[in-house]
Amino acid sequence: MGIYYYDWSYIIIMIPCLIISLVCSVRVRSAFSKYSKVENIRHITGAEAARRVLSAHGITNVTIERVSGNMTDHFDPRANVIRLSDSVYSKTSVAAVGVACHEAGHAVQHAENYFPNKLRSIIVPIANIGSRVSWILIIIGLILPYRYNFVITIGIILFASAVLFTVITLPVEFNASSRALKTIKECSILTEDEYPGAKSVLVAAAMTYVAAALTAVLQLLRIILIASRRR
Numbered sequence: 001m002g003i004y005y006y007d008w009s010y011i012i013i014m015i016p017c018l019i020i021s022l023v024c025s026v027r028v029r030s031a032f033s034k035y036s037k038v039e040n041i042r043h044i045t046g047a048e049a050a051r052r053v054l055s056a057h058g059i060t061n062v063t064i065e066r067v068s069g070n071m072t073d074h075f076d077p078r079a080n081v082i083r084l085s086d087s088v089y090s091k092t093s094v095a096a097v098g099v100a101c102h103e104a105g106h107a108v109q110h111a112e113n114y115f116p117n118k119l120r121s122i123i124v125p126i127a128n129i130g131s132r133v134s135w136i137l138i139i140i141g142l143i144l145p146y147r148y149n150f151v152i153t154i155g156i157i158l159f160a161s162a163v164l165f166t167v168i169t170l171p172v173e174f175n176a177s178s179r180a181l182k183t184i185k186e187c188s189i190l191t192e193d194e195y196p197g198a199k200s201v202l203v204a205a206a207m208t209y210v211a212a213a214l215t216a217v218l219q220l221l222r223i224i225l226i227a228s229r230r231r
Contacts, residue, residue, distance in 0.1 A: 098198030
């Protein structure tokens with residue numbers, strides 16, 4: 001009966017989330033691929049676009065570097081560096097500009113002490129521990145006799161910290177995109193015809209974070225249901 005229950009909880013709760021995550025991943029890659037083929041009329045590179053966003057907000061202490069790989073773009077708050085991938089740094093596509101401005105949006109958040117971003121940074125250490133250790137404790141707790149149920153509880157708490165990090169990431173990512181798109185318009189980095197393409201790329205990317213948060217929350221719910229059934 002237990003195996004039957006767990007199998008169905010996985011099918012009902014997790015498989016739909018995995019499908020949604022896959023669809024979102026395909027969508028963002030498709031959008032990026034589509035608008036990577038569209039050159040912006042002003043021939044602004046990703047690195048130049050990021051610099052314009054920083055300048056628009058009076059930020060002069062952030063450097064912009066190239067990083068190898070594809071879709072490896074990120075802002076490193078510890079080094080105060082925006083790292084742009086090969087497909088973004090020196091490219092003049094609408095997609096490259098959108099992604100670069102998004103990463104610059106994170107740098108602006110950091111400079112302006114955007115609260116959700118600060119909160120996420122505070123949670124990072126325990127979330128990292130939770131993502132590495134929680135499942136080990138949960139599995140061990142399920143194997144041990146009932147009197148060791150506290151091991152599962154500790155595992156669930158640690159996993160919940162990782163879930164919280166994923167949920168807090170949502171407003172951070174949406175806000176970075178909002179800042180990016182606003183600056184693209186105000187500073188005329190892209191034309192009115194090019195703007196929707198950058199927006200499509202960033203919206204598609206944002207949905208991957210929504211899918212990740214939904215999956216994490218439902219996974220936590222599933223673990224709690226399994227633990228409750230055991231008790």
